[in-house]
Amino acid sequence: MEKIEKKIREIAGKLLKDEKVKLVIGFENGTLPMKARPTFIKIQENVEKLVWNSLCENNLAVYIPFYRQLMDKGDKIGVIAKGCDARSLVLHFQENVAKREQIVIIAIPCDGMLDRRKIEKEVFPNEITELSENGDTIVIKGKEFEKTFKKTDFLCDDCNTCTHRKPVLYDELVESSTKESEKSGDYGKIKEFESKEQDKRWKLFTDEVSRCIRCYACRNACPSCYCKECFVDCTNPQWIGTTIDEKTDLELFQIIRTFHTAGRCVNCGSCTRACPMDIDISLLVNKLSIDAKRLFDYETGLDIEGKPVLNKYSEDDSNEGFFE
Amino acid sequence: MLKSLLEYLGLEKGRLQLAWLSSAEAERFVKIAKETIELVRKLGPAKKLVKKKFATERHRKTQKNNEK
Numbered sequence: 001m002e003k004i005e006k007k008i009r010e011i012a013g014k015l016l017k018d019e020k021v022k023l024v025i026g027f028e029n030g031t032l033p034m035k036a037r038p039t040f041i042k043i044q045e046n047v048e049k050l051v052w053n054s055l056c057e058n059n060l061a062v063y064i065p066f067y068r069q070l071m072d073k074g075d076k077i078g079v080i081a082k083g084c085d086a087r088s089l090v091l092h093f094q095e096n097v098a099k100r101e102q103i104v105i106i107a108i109p110c111d112g113m114l115d116r117r118k119i120e121k122e123v124f125p126n127e128i129t130e131l132s133e134n135g136d137t138i139v140i141k142g143k144e145f146e147k148t149f150k151k152t153d154f155l156c157d158d159c160n161t162c163t164h165r166k167p168v169l170y171d172e173l174v175e176s177s178t179k180e181s182e183k184s185g186d187y188g189k190i191k192e193f194e195s196k197e198q199d200k201r202w203k204l205f206t207d208e209v210s211r212c213i214r215c216y217a218c219r220n221a222c223p224s225c226y227c228k229e230c231f232v233d234c235t236n237p238q239w240i241g242t243t244i245d246e247k248t249d250l251e252l253f254q255i256i257r258t259f260h261t262a263g264r265c266v267n268c269g270s271c272t273r274a275c276p277m278d279i280d281i282s283l284l285v286n287k288l289s290i291d292a293k294r295l296f297d298y299e300t301g302l303d304i305e306g307k308p309v310l311n312k313y314s315e316d317d318s319n320e321g322f323f324e
Numbered sequence: 325m326l327k328s329l330l331e332y333l334g335l336e337k338g339r340l341q342l343a344w345l346s347s348a349e350a351e352r353f354v355k356i357a358k359e360t361i362e363l364v365r366k367l368g369p370a371k372k373l374v375k376k377k378f379a380t381e382r383h384r385k386t387q388k389n390n391e392k
């Protein structure tokens with residue numbers, strides 16, 4: 001970890017010093033324990049703030065659409081990218097959010113990020129004040145207790161099923177000893193849900209999303225959700241009710257937002273982690289990734305020359321679900 | 325994919341129907357329309373993804389109008 005951190009600071013410092021980039025997006029320590037937060041470094045002296053650990057969970061590609069103006073002026077942006085961030089960047093290149101030469105990708109092969117909620121549940125009701133890690137061991141401290149965990153037992157679900165931990169595209173690579181996940185592409189949770197009865201599935205889905213408070217944290221955390229005006233905010237026409245009184249609006253919101261990421265979701269899990277109501281959004285979005293693979297043999301964000309799968313047409317495309 | 329997602333979430337199989345049609349395919353259109361009606365009859369009125377509050381309010385209004 002420290003080695004990686006040192007290397008990141010070195011690369012970021014050099015890029016800023018040589019004025020190759022105007023800005024480096026990375027992580028710094030958050031104010032709460034067990035939280036790293038995105039940071040935006042503009043001057044070389046500040047690179048010491050940059051950190052790298054198992055809490056750097058946000059998908060940093062989400063900030064790229066906000067810097068279009070800066071990039072249009074000819075300035076470049078450095079992004080510290082995990083496997084999923086890099087795939088989101090590829091999607092952004094495919095969709096013309098940014099040009100390849102406008103972004104400097106500082107890639108870090110990732111070992112998966114910790115799921116804070118799983119750890120909190122484990123030590124509940126104790127409050128955690130400190131977390132430190134050493135390779136595969138996580139040590140958690142709080143008032144009058146200390147516990148040691150194996151990191152792999154507390155990874156985010158989406159990090160477990162991750163198919164591309166090593167960034168697919170980069171300018172600078174920080175070497176690490178990362179191995180691809182053993183459960184890569186194993187969507188057991190989805191299969192289990194799928195095997196249930198239809199009405200049971202509907203009940204589970206509606207119960208899950210009935211907790212939604214329409215805060216849109218999921219949308220804002222998602223690098224694929226960058227429309228200037230989201231369908232939920234549009235008032236003319238108003239596509240969907242904006243309150244939480246009508247349960248159908250909650251269901252529709254989740255279904256439509258999910259479907260807008262069809263063939264564009266990289267399964268980074270940012271939406272699920274962002275949700276303050278602990279709604280399992282990956283239960284929805286993962287299904288789309290499975291279908292994209294099953295119907296079109298497609299995975300998001302691998303090929304910078306390619307197009308998102310639903311933007312393409314070929315005569316051999318699957319006609320599943322259509323009338324004969 | 326949309327159909328697959330909705331059915332995965334528990335919407336009745338066949339509630340959403342999709343067809344590729346061109347304006348020159350009149351016969352096919354009739355055939356598909358008939359089949360769709362058949363299917364929908366079998367499934368009955370939709371209970372899922374229906375706006376309950378809005379629907380009842382409008383329902384009440386039309387009922388009132390009819391009474392007048």
Ligand code: SF4
Nearest residue numbers: 222265266268269271
């Ligand atoms: S929908 Fe969720 S998992 Fe998919 S790209 Fe967006 S934030 Fe990541």
Ligand code: SF4
Nearest residue numbers: 212213215216218275
């Ligand atoms: S983050 Fe969670 S509560 Fe907020 S809008 Fe998304 S699903 Fe709803």
